[in-house]
Amino acid sequence: MILAKEQISRYLRHIIMPEISGPGQKKLLESIVLVYGESMKELSPMIYYLAASGIGKIYCSLDDENNFDDLLENIHDLNNDIEICLIDSEHLVEEANFKIILGSDDFFSEKISIMKDKAFIPTVVAITTEWKGFFQSFDEEKIYNQFISMFQKFNKTKKNDIKHNSYGKLITDFILGTICVVEGIKLCLKLDDVLNDLLYFDILTMEVNNIRLDKIDMYIRDNKDERIDIDYNDINEKLSKSKVLIIGTGGLGSPAAFALAYAGVGTIGLVDSDVVEISNLNRQILHSASRIGMPKVESAKLFLNAINPYININTYNIDFNKEVSDMVNDYDIVISAVDNIQTRYLINDACYFAKKIDIEAGVLRFHGTNTTIVPDKGHCYRCLTPDISTNGLSCAETGVLGPIPGIMGFIQAAEAIKLIGDIGVTLKDKILMYDALDRDITIINVDKNPECPLCGEHPTIDEIKEYRLSCNDNVLD
Numbered sequence: 001m002i003l004a005k006e007q008i009s010r011y012l013r014h015i016i017m018p019e020i021s022g023p024g025q026k027k028l029l030e031s032i033v034l035v036y037g038e039s040m041k042e043l044s045p046m047i048y049y050l051a052a053s054g055i056g057k058i059y060c061s062l063d064d065e066n067n068f069d070d071l072l073e074n075i076h077d078l079n080n081d082i083e084i085c086l087i088d089s090e091h092l093v094e095e096a097n098f099k100i101i102l103g104s105d106d107f108f109s110e111k112i113s114i115m116k117d118k119a120f121i122p123t124v125v126a127i128t129t130e131w132k133g134f135f136q137s138f139d140e141e142k143i144y145n146q147f148i149s150m151f152q153k154f155n156k157t158k159k160n161d162i163k164h165n166s167y168g169k170l171i172t173d174f175i176l177g178t179i180c181v182v183e184g185i186k187l188c189l190k191l192d193d194v195l196n197d198l199l200y201f202d203i204l205t206m207e208v209n210n211i212r213l214d215k216i217d218m219y220i221r222d223n224k225d226e227r228i229d230i231d232y233n234d235i236n237e238k239l240s241k242s243k244v245l246i247i248g249t250g251g252l253g254s255p256a257a258f259a260l261a262y263a264g265v266g267t268i269g270l271v272d273s274d275v276v277e278i279s280n281l282n283r284q285i286l287h288s289a290s291r292i293g294m295p296k297v298e299s300a301k302l303f304l305n306a307i308n309p310y311i312n313i314n315t316y317n318i319d320f321n322k323e324v325s326d327m328v329n330d331y332d333i334v335i336s337a338v339d340n341i342q343t344r345y346l347i348n349d350a351c352y353f354a355k356k357i358d359i360e361a362g363v364l365r366f367h368g369t370n371t372t373i374v375p376d377k378g379h380c381y382r383c384l385t386p387d388i389s390t391n392g393l394s395c396a397e398t399g400v401l402g403p404i405p406g407i408m409g410f411i412q413a414a415e416a417i418k419l420i421g422d423i424g425v426t427l428k429d430k431i432l433m434y435d436a437l438d439r440d441i442t443i444i445n446v447d448k449n450p451e452c453p454l455c456g457e458h459p460t461i462d463e464i465k466e467y468r469l470s471c472n473d474n475v476l477d
Helices: 005-010 021-029 040-053 068-078 105-114 141-155 166-189 217-225 232-241 253-263 278-282 296-307 322-330 341-354 403-421
Strands: 032-039 057-064 083-086 098-103 123-129 132-138 198-202 207-211 243-247 267-271 312-316 333-336 357-364 367-373 430-435 440-445
Touching: 005 021, 005 278, 021 166, 032 040, 040 057, 040 068, 040 098, 040 166, 040 253, 040 278, 040 403, 057 068, 068 083, 098 105, 098 166, 105 123, 105 141, 123 166, 132 141, 132 166, 141 217, 166 253, 166 403, 207 440, 232 403, 243 253, 243 322, 253 267, 253 296, 253 403, 267 296, 267 322, 296 312, 322 341, 333 341, 333 403, 341 357, 357 403, 367 403, 403 430
Parallel strands: 032 057, 032 098, 057 083, 098 123, 243 267, 243 333, 267 312, 333 357
Antiparallel strands: 123 132, 132 198, 198 207, 357 367, 367 430, 430 440
16 A cells, blocks of 8 residues: 555645546655745745645755744644654755745845755745745756846845835735645656746735846846835725635635735634544645544644634634525624535525625636636626636545645735735736646736626626536536
């Protein structure tokens, strides 16, 4: 037997994917990653997803090691297959399979100076600033050295003295850090050819670009010179007074709630009727092995209270159905983090009639989607998926790479923060599509369907309906 029975249950969503399967998961469990970051807070989602995915040994080098002991305890409870410890910044484990460097451009410059004489190992780099950053994977020393040379050439001209607001930078680190986990797994398992261009993602404006290595100077200069004109005191007050309902506390709901708790959203409502199972733990980072059998909403509340004891968390250990759908009226924004199409329809309809924003996402295998639905001002979920009987597949049938819902859930949280703060550009009238294997993030415009039976020119739906489909019709999460 390649894996123990408990491991098969834990990593089942990976094992059923032919790209990973049992031998691939065993390789992940035998792998070693070196992680370099600025602080525990910014790095924590990356470490949670590395551990949840089954990366066997995680060695962390941090400028700020505060709260590492708490993280260590949580990681061991999440996955006791994992070994995690601190190392000093000059230490390099010779047998490491890959390393990840996540932080500001000045942090990256400092780390590469320290590590310049060390042997090359496959590397994932994410350089972040407030609301934006770029990342790249390197499996060839020549290309990595070319990147280092170009970066040092343009970075040395001016030290970045901009003091970024905590959650603007934090949400960027959460999203790009989780993408780094995906890239690291791909390097470890050799799942895809590594592309030479860097990928740039501006989360505030929802712009995505590929950057040639010899063109990174403009992005470095922009990061150093641009000062985002945002009144964060005003946004902090708005966040503290806001109420966000998260329907589903699994693969999507976990990261969404994680980020919103850190951002200081005043009230978070959690809806879920399930209990924690071991098969959840490769992707649902709010939960842990010691809480298997506990209602997910209560498990999530314990975790979120530890992050931020000052926010109010309402739990609803129920199915979201027609009878309780009016609960959306008590919240400003709804995050749809469910695993079946009939509940997505129900959430969409309930939000439409209540005139509440619905932030929608879905994942399957190596893919994710995200969109923001604003009633009467753009498309609805029915515009995108007009036939509820569409026969989709679920991750229980085809699998999902653990960090993929993490990325989508953090983007949902970013959308909520932007909407509450009235800043930036959201995914209203847009859909974001993420293909992890091709390392592609695409954002396309979508139109409202004039024939939509709910929000179209001649609507035929005038009340909330309940839908019952077989499990073969379930999709996503």
